[in-house]
Amino acid sequence: MAKIMVTGGGGYIGSILTAQLLEKGHEVIVLDWFVFGQHRLSAYKNNPHLTLLAQDVRTVKPASLKGIDIICDLAALSNDPAGDLDRKLTKQINFEARARLGRIAKAMGVKRYMLASSCSVYGANGDLAATEESEINPLTTYAECNALAEEALFALNDDDFCVTAFRNSTAFGLSPRMRFDLVVNIMTLNALKDQTITIHGDGQQHRPLIHIADISRAFIKALESEKSVVSGQVFNLGVTNVKISDLADTIAKTLPMDIGIEYVPNNSDARDYTVSFDKMRNRLRLDPKMQIKDGINEVFHAALTGETTNSSDTRTVERYREVIENGNNLSIGSVVNF
Numbered sequence: 001m002a003k004i005m006v007t008g009g010g011g012y013i014g015s016i017l018t019a020q021l022l023e024k025g026h027e028v029i030v031l032d033w034f035v036f037g038q039h040r041l042s043a044y045k046n047n048p049h050l051t052l053l054a055q056d057v058r059t060v061k062p063a064s065l066k067g068i069d070i071i072c073d074l075a076a077l078s079n080d081p082a083g084d085l086d087r088k089l090t091k092q093i094n095f096e097a098r099a100r101l102g103r104i105a106k107a108m109g110v111k112r113y114m115l116a117s118s119c120s121v122y123g124a125n126g127d128l129a130a131t132e133e134s135e136i137n138p139l140t141t142y143a144e145c146n147a148l149a150e151e152a153l154f155a156l157n158d159d160d161f162c163v164t165a166f167r168n169s170t171a172f173g174l175s176p177r178m179r180f181d182l183v184v185n186i187m188t189l190n191a192l193k194d195q196t197i198t199i200h201g202d203g204q205q206h207r208p209l210i211h212i213a214d215i216s217r218a219f220i221k222a223l224e225s226e227k228s229v230v231s232g233q234v235f236n237l238g239v240t241n242v243k244i245s246d247l248a249d250t251i252a253k254t255l256p257m258d259i260g261i262e263y264v265p266n267n268s269d270a271r272d273y274t275v276s277f278d279k280m281r282n283r284l285r286l287d288p289k290m291q292i293k294d295g296i297n298e299v300f301h302a303a304l305t306g307e308t309t310n311s312s313d314t315r316t317v318e319r320y321r322e323v324i325e326n327g328n329n330l331s332i333g334s335v336v337n338f
């Protein structure tokens, strides 16, 4: 079993990945600023294989990486609007800290490094499904930092340090750190709350999507794969590309109540892109298990029973605005006791 550091392990995807790694018997060190709270992993508080480090990824000390075999790097300001709040901070966390972590990891003898990047690096690409070979076209600070981080990390890839980057589609599904800034989750919640789904624009734009459990499975699949399969490789991760108007129809048909769909004229988000997942299926041999309907159902039931609620820490940009307004004043530098 490996000793694995998950940066951002208290986050939406990271808390699911951490759970899956623990279930496989790995030793997991979660390093996180815990912007969304430390209680996200409390279900595992008695697991002797889990350590939580409350720390800013920008200031990780080389000694913290002693004995680590693998890093899954998920710490980041995790969407475009959060990345626009303070571009300097975004660059520090989403690019410079990742590049630095890669360098010190390599120097400390870490064997593998996996980066959570994003399909947003492709920008708007019209009708063609972007493959890993397609030209990238990052349109925001968030997307640009992902592209720069990939480049800096792949420059470190060699026989002793295996670097892999996952370009994630927009994620969906239920997590202890819930995100209601993601399209499937928020449309489902609004459908339950208002019996109406509101679409801004004509709904013709496409989005690639994937469930968080399948993103986590991709990281595990990669760490279990031969180095020759994943070394220096980028993989797009997704289950399907869906038109926003079709997603609204699917939600309306899946929920056990009458749901209306309303269109509000708006051109503010005209991003339209589709992505190919052939390499994920053929080279990584990952077949996503979770369909959009599975995510809709789990979010619906959790919201209905009150297991999840839409508070400020489920809306990423709002929470980062609070953090930045408070001078980034989070308690850091300690081992967390639940």
Ligand SMILES: NC(=O)c1ccc[n+]([C@@H]2O[C@H](COP(=O)([O-])OP(=O)(O)OC[C@H]3O[C@@H](n4cnc5c(N)ncnc54)[C@H](O)[C@@H]3O)[C@@H](O)[C@H]2O)c1
Residues within 6 Å of the ligand: 007, 008, 009, 010, 011, 012, 013, 014, 031, 032, 033, 034, 035, 036, 055, 056, 057, 058, 073, 074, 075, 076, 077, 078, 079, 093, 116, 117, 118, 119, 167, 168, 169, 170, 171, 172, 177, 179, 182, 316
């Ligand atoms: N969820 C998606 O739809 C999606 C899509 C594409 C890419 N990604 C990428 O996947 C990764 C995880 O995303 P997520 O959805 O779990 O987001 P998230 O916001 O829930 O998790 C990110 C975690 O990083 C931590 N963090 C932020 N800044 C930090 C710092 N300076 N030091 C230490 N920890 C810090 C936060 O506390 C949080 O727990 C991110 O890199 C994100 O860009 C996510």
